[in-house]
Amino acid sequence: MGEILVLVEHRKGEMREISFEMISKGQDLAKKTQTELTTVMLGKGVVAKADEIKRFAHRTLVVEDERLTNFNSEPYQAVLTSLIKDRNPSLVLIGHTAFGMDLAPALATAVGVPLATDCYEIEVQGGDFLPYRQMFGGKMCAEIHFREAPCKMITVRSG
Amino acid sequence: MDVIVCIKRVPEVAEVDLQVDSTGKGLQKKDLVFSINDWDNYAVEEAVRIKEKFGGTVTVITIGPKESEDVLRRALALGVDEAVRVTDPATEGSDGYVLAKILAAVIKDIPYDLILTGVQADDDGYAQVGTTLAEFLGIAHATLVTDIAIEEKRTKVRRELEGGMEEVLDVELPALFTIQSGINEPRYISIFGIRKVAKKEIKVLDLSTLGLSPNNVGEEGSMIGISRIFPPPVDKRAEILVGGPDEVAAKVTDIFEKAGVI
Amino acid sequence: MDFLEKYELYACFQCGKCTGGCPLSLRTALNIRFLMREVLLGGKPDTALHREELWDCTTCATCTLRCPRGLKPSEFIVGLRAELVEEGKVPKTVIDALEGTYKHGNPWGRVRQKRSEWRDGLEVKILPEEGQAEWLYFVGCAPSYDPRLQGIPRTLCRILEKAHVDFGILGTKESCCGNEIRRMGEEGLFEELIEENTEHFRASGAKTLVTTSPHCFNALGTEYRLEGFQVFHYTQLLSELVKEGKVGFSHEVKKKVVFHDPCFLGKQNGVFDPPRDILKVIPGIELLEFERSRDRSLCCEGGGGRMWVEGTGQGERNSEIRVRDAHAIGAEVIATACPFCLLTLEDAAKTTALDEKVLIKDILELAAEAMESDHI
Numbered sequence: 001m002g003e004i005l006v007l008v009e010h011r012k013g014e015m016r017e018i019s020f021e022m023i024s025k026g027q028d029l030a031k032k033t034q035t036e037l038t039t040v041m042l043g044k045g046v047v048a049k050a051d052e053i054k055r056f057a058h059r060t061l062v063v064e065d066e067r068l069t070n071f072n073s074e075p076y077q078a079v080l081t082s083l084i085k086d087r088n089p090s091l092v093l094i095g096h097t098a099f100g101m102d103l104a105p106a107l108a109t110a111v112g113v114p115l116a117t118d119c120y121e122i123e124v125q126g127g128d129f130l131p132y133r134q135m136f137g138g139k140m141c142a143e144i145h146f147r148e149a150p151c152k153m154i155t156v157r158s159g
Numbered sequence: 160m161d162v163i164v165c166i167k168r169v170p171e172v173a174e175v176d177l178q179v180d181s182t183g184k185g186l187q188k189k190d191l192v193f194s195i196n197d198w199d200n201y202a203v204e205e206a207v208r209i210k211e212k213f214g215g216t217v218t219v220i221t222i223g224p225k226e227s228e229d230v231l232r233r234a235l236a237l238g239v240d241e242a243v244r245v246t247d248p249a250t251e252g253s254d255g256y257v258l259a260k261i262l263a264a265v266i267k268d269i270p271y272d273l274i275l276t277g278v279q280a281d282d283d284g285y286a287q288v289g290t291t292l293a294e295f296l297g298i299a300h301a302t303l304v305t306d307i308a309i310e311e312k313r314t315k316v317r318r319e320l321e322g323g324m325e326e327v328l329d330v331e332l333p334a335l336f337t338i339q340s341g342i343n344e345p346r347y348i349s350i351f352g353i354r355k356v357a358k359k360e361i362k363v364l365d366l367s368t369l370g371l372s373p374n375n376v377g378e379e380g381s382m383i384g385i386s387r388i389f390p391p392p393v394d395k396r397a398e399i400l401v402g403g404p405d406e407v408a409a410k411v412t413d414i415f416e417k418a419g420v421i
Numbered sequence: 422m423d424f425l426e427k428y429e430l431y432a433c434f435q436c437g438k439c440t441g442g443c444p445l446s447l448r449t450a451l452n453i454r455f456l457m458r459e460v461l462l463g464g465k466p467d468t469a470l471h472r473e474e475l476w477d478c479t480t481c482a483t484c485t486l487r488c489p490r491g492l493k494p495s496e497f498i499v500g501l502r503a504e505l506v507e508e509g510k511v512p513k514t515v516i517d518a519l520e521g522t523y524k525h526g527n528p529w530g531r532v533r534q535k536r537s538e539w540r541d542g543l544e545v546k547i548l549p550e551e552g553q554a555e556w557l558y559f560v561g562c563a564p565s566y567d568p569r570l571q572g573i574p575r576t577l578c579r580i581l582e583k584a585h586v587d588f589g590i591l592g593t594k595e596s597c598c599g600n601e602i603r604r605m606g607e608e609g610l611f612e613e614l615i616e617e618n619t620e621h622f623r624a625s626g627a628k629t630l631v632t633t634s635p636h637c638f639n640a641l642g643t644e645y646r647l648e649g650f651q652v653f654h655y656t657q658l659l660s661e662l663v664k665e666g667k668v669g670f671s672h673e674v675k676k677k678v679v680f681h682d683p684c685f686l687g688k689q690n691g692v693f694d695p696p697r698d699i700l701k702v703i704p705g706i707e708l709l710e711f712e713r714s715r716d717r718s719l720c721c722e723g724g725g726g727r728m729w730v731e732g733t734g735q736g737e738r739n740s741e742i743r744v745r746d747a748h749a750i751g752a753e754v755i756a757t758a759c760p761f762c763l764l765t766l767e768d769a770a771k772t773t774a775l776d777e778k779v780l781i782k783d784i785l786e787l788a789a790e791a792m793e794s795d796h797i
Binding site: 011072073074096097098101102104105106108109110113114115116117118134135136137138139140141142143144145146147149 | 170172173177179186255256259278281282283284285286287288289290291293294295299300301302303318319320321326328381382383384385386387388389390391
Binding site: 171174175176190192194237344345346347348349350351352353354 | 506507508509510511513515516519520523524525531532533534535607608609610612613
C-alpha cells in the first residue's frame, strides 16, 4: 500500500495545531495499514521547522521556493499535483482549514482522486480508509465510503 | 459584469428533532422546512449588488426537483435576471464532485465574468462544490470571501482566516469565489415581491441537454458516498453538579485538582 | 392610489394632536405630524423612508384615535414601513421575525412541531381532528412558545374545562395572527396568514374564537373580516363566566393590584371593564388605578413590531415609567391581559430594580392563585 501523506500547515513561521493532529492520526493509520508516514512541507525558509518534526514520520519532504512563501492555492496545487502523481500515496491528509478548504477540492479534482472533507475520525476497515464526518449542524454523523481508487484524500477537522 | 450564482435548497435543522429515514442514509423529510442555503443567500445578494453597481446580468442555477424552484423565484424577486434548474432523478445521491461537473456543463454555455457560490451548505457542509467547479472550468478561485472589490478585469478579495485574521488577494477574472456569511446584509424579500415574479420563466434542463448520461452522475458517477448516518453517540462523561454555589465551586475545584489541571 | 391620497395627507391641518399624544414623541425623534407634512410637501414618501425612528412606532393608534379630521397617522406609518418592506430595506431583526413567520408560522422562528408543547400533558381537544367544539381558543405565538407565558394558556384551559365550556385548539396548525406582521409592513405575508388561519377556522367547526392576546383579538376581530364568527378576548369570556357563577375564586389574593390597559384591548377596542370586573371579584385584591388609565393608558412599547426592534429611544422607557408609577401609588402587582405588556413590564421591573416590589402578572395568573392550588 502506498504511503500516507500529511500536508503540514504553517503560517508566519509557526506550525499550526492541526498539523500535529494530522501527524498523530497519520502515525496511527500508517501502523494499522502497515505503511509509511510522510510529511510534506511547502514554503520558503521552512527547512528548520521541518527538521523539528522529522522524527514524527518516516520521511519529511520539503519543497522550498520563493513562490511558496505564503499559502496560495495555485502554486501549492501545482507542486502537490506533481508530487502526488509521482509518489502515489494511498492517503493524503490536509487540514480542513481556510488553507485546506481553498486547496483540497481543486487539488483532488486535478489529480483525479476521491475527496471526503471535514472528517472528525478515520478508521481502517478491511485495509480501507473509513472517514466519518458530521452533518446537519452536527446533529448527525455520517460514515463515508470512497469509490475504488489507489489514492484518497481527506481533509481533517481540527480538534 | 455578468455573474453566475450557484444555489442550493436546504432543510432548516435548528431545534428540529432529526430522524434517519428508511434508507439509513438520509433524513426523514416530513415536517422539515426548506429554504435557500444561508451562505448562498449572501452570495445572491452580493451578485445583485455587483449588478446594481456595474450593470450586467445575474444568473442563478440550482440542481433539484420542482420544489427547488422556490429558491430560484426568491432570487428572481431579489433582482436576478435568469434562473436555471437542472433536474433529473439520476442526480439523486450525487456528491460534490458530480454536482460541480453538472454545474460546469450548464455554465459552459453561459458567458460570465464571475461565479459565486456559498462556502458550504447548511445540510452536508462539504465546502467542495465551488472550488471543484472552478477547477473544472479552469478559472482562478478564492474561498471564504468576505469582501470583493472589482476594478475592470481584476478583483481584490478579502478571505477570512482562522483567529480573526484576513488575507487580501489579487485575483484576475474570470474567477469563482465562495462567499462567507456576513459579507453583506441581505435585503428582505417580500411576499408581494415573490408574487411579482411568479410568472417569470425558469429554464429547466435535464442531463441529456447537458450532454451527460445517468452513469456520469448520482451515486454511480460520484467519488464518495454516504454509507449510513447516525445520531452522535451520547457522551457518558457529563456529570451534573448539585448544590449551592459554594458547594459546586468546591466540587469543581476538586475535579480540576484530580485531573491535574490545577 | 397614490400615497398622498391613500392616507389623505391633504386633509391634515397640522394641529399636532397626534404627536401630542404619541407615547414615543418625547423619547425619540418620531414626530408623526412632521412626517405627514414632509411626505405631503415631497409628493412621495422617499425622504421619510430613511428615518430610523419609523421603527419606533408601537402602532398604539393614539394618534389615529385622536385625529380631529379622522385621519390615520398610525396607518400612514405602517404604509411607510410597507414601502421599506418592498424595497427590502428593513432592520435585520425585522427580517428575522418576518422570515421566521413565513417559514415556521411565528415571528420567534420556533419550529411548528413545538407549538403545542405548552400543554405539558394537559388534554386539550385539537379541532377538527379530535372532534368539534363551540369555541376555538386561538392561543397565539408568544404564549405558545415562551416559557414565562406558557402557564397562561394552561390556566385558561383549566378554567374553561371547569366551567364546562366546549372548546378546542388548532394545535400546530395555528399560525401567527399577523397583527404585528402587518404593522411591520408585510401586507403580503399578512394576507397569506389570513388565508391559512381562516381555512383552519372554518374547518374547525367552531363559531366563536377566543384569544389570549389583545393583538390576536384585534387582528381576528377587526382585520380578518371573518364572516360567521364572533371573536372575543379571554377577559370578555372570563368575566361572563364569573357573572354566570360558572367560575368562582376561593383563595384570597391579598394584594394591591393596578390594572394596566393594553393598547390593543383598551383604547383600540374599547374593552376596559371586563378585566376589572374579574379582578374585583377575586377576594383580597385591592384594585387601584393609574392616573393614565383606560383610554389614556401609557403604551408599554411592546406593539407594532417593537418586540423585535430595540428602538432609537434614549433614557427611561415607558415600561419603566409605568413600573415606577405603580410603585408610587402603592401597587404590589401590575395586572395585565397582554403577553407583550407582561414581558415588557417585567423587563422594566428588573431594569428599575423594582422586581421584588412590583410583580407583573397576567389576570389569568392571579385567577389561578385564587382558585385551587394545583394550577399552572
